[in-house]
Amino acid sequence: MTNDPLVTPPVALGTWAWGDSGQAGNGYFGSRLTEADLHEIAEKAMTSGLTLWDTATVYGMGRSERALARALTQFDRGEYQLSTKFTPQIAGAGDDPIADALEQSLTNLGTDYVDLYWIHNPADVERWTQSLIPLLESGKVRHVGVSNHDLDEIARADRILGRAGYRVEAVQNHYSLLYRSSEEAGIIDHCRANGVRFFSYMVLEQGALTGRYGPQSPMPAGSVRAAAYNDVLPNLQALTDRMTALGAARGASPADIATAWAVAKGTTPIIGVTKPGHVDGLLRAGGAELTDGEIAELESLADATGVDTRGGWEHAMQ
Ligand SMILES: NC(=O)c1ccc[n+]([C@@H]2O[C@H](COP(=O)([O-])OP(=O)(O)OC[C@H]3O[C@@H](n4cnc5c(N)ncnc54)[C@H](OP(=O)(O)O)[C@@H]3O)[C@@H](O)[C@H]2O)c1
Numbered sequence: 001m002t003n004d005p006l007v008t009p010p011v012a013l014g015t016w017a018w019g020d021s022g023q024a025g026n027g028y029f030g031s032r033l034t035e036a037d038l039h040e041i042a043e044k045a046m047t048s049g050l051t052l053w054d055t056a057t058v059y060g061m062g063r064s065e066r067a068l069a070r071a072l073t074q075f076d077r078g079e080y081q082l083s084t085k086f087t088p089q090i091a092g093a094g095d096d097p098i099a100d101a102l103e104q105s106l107t108n109l110g111t112d113y114v115d116l117y118w119i120h121n122p123a124d125v126e127r128w129t130q131s132l133i134p135l136l137e138s139g140k141v142r143h144v145g146v147s148n149h150d151l152d153e154i155a156r157a158d159r160i161l162g163r164a165g166y167r168v169e170a171v172q173n174h175y176s177l178l179y180r181s182s183e184e185a186g187i188i189d190h191c192r193a194n195g196v197r198f199f200s201y202m203v204l205e206q207g208a209l210t211g212r213y214g215p216q217s218p219m220p221a222g223s224v225r226a227a228a229y230n231d232v233l234p235n236l237q238a239l240t241d242r243m244t245a246l247g248a249a250r251g252a253s254p255a256d257i258a259t260a261w262a263v264a265k266g267t268t269p270i271i272g273v274t275k276p277g278h279v280d281g282l283l284r285a286g287g288a289e290l291t292d293g294e295i296a297e298l299e300s301l302a303d304a305t306g307v308d309t310r311g312g313w314e315h316a317m318q
Helices: 035-047 063-071 097-109 125-138 151-162 187-194 224-248 254-264 276-287 292-305
Strands: 012-014 052-054 081-086 114-119 141-147 170-174 197-201 268-272
Touching: 035 063, 035 276, 063 097, 081 097, 097 114, 097 125, 114 125, 114 170, 125 141, 125 151, 141 151, 151 187, 170 187, 187 197, 224 254, 224 292, 254 268, 254 276, 254 292
Parallel strands: 012 052, 012 268, 052 081, 081 114, 114 141, 141 170, 170 197, 197 268
Antiparallel strands: none
16 A cells, blocks of 8 residues: 655656757757756755656656756755656566566666656556556555546546555646646546646646747747747737736746646646756746636637647547
């Protein structure tokens, strides 16, 4: 049985972009990242109580996990929580691919346990959920969650874990002002009703909701996110302008407003931080409370964009 409850900070730090090579324009995000910046991000976040770090082996095929381990070397293992993922599509050919994948993650992360281990997507719910049980029993995995699963898939995973005395403790899905399918499908209500933590990813739509990118200042040429977002940036202008105005009234940025919205909706955002200043934004977001009227206005502006940001790896939630 899992006996210690999953306790997490109000915001988690995402490190997908840390799996890029760090060269401008290269990779999924195409941001320029330096080891010095990543160390400073870790230092700032940890001293501010933001101690939950999300990664996955597939983020740069181990590069994100290794960069995270290097950034956290000056801290004791008990001071932070690690969240990483098993991605079915890269399962090896051994007898127990998920156990092998976990060992690889532990090596990359320089640890002997992970706090939160995810099945990255519902490719074969019955097979991969069952394989989590020995990992929980071994103590190498403290808590488990499912990502990109719909309500039926969450229920199936929960039944499998329940037979061994465990449960789905967390759900991690795409959830932003522009993409609210988990809310529409009742997944967020289900999590709230059952004491399951809902982690929202891509709350900033990979930078498209930060106000930094627009038709005159597109995402880095050659990156995957540029291909996904640059064409729709003009449609987002009215929304990001309103986020900018709401932020200005609070000494906050549009990104802070997006984060504050996700918190107000009862979720735990996982924010992909790439600069030390982003951590300051997360702290501001904690104090930037939105009224019900402002939330409704932002959602209505988001709907009016007509933009669908479902990732190529996601299936419809309803
Ligand atoms: N389970 C899944 O399938 C899944 C899928 C996607 C993501 N995730 C997780 O969720 C995390 C978050 O998603 P994401 O990283 O893809 O996208 P995101 O959080 O929506 O956006 C991250 C980007 O926004 C910019 N940014 C971050 N904080 C900012 C701030 N305070 N002000 C201005 N700009 C800011 C950075 O872009 P610049 O570098 O250009 O400044 C950064 O690369 C990932 O890192 C990963 O851990 C999980």
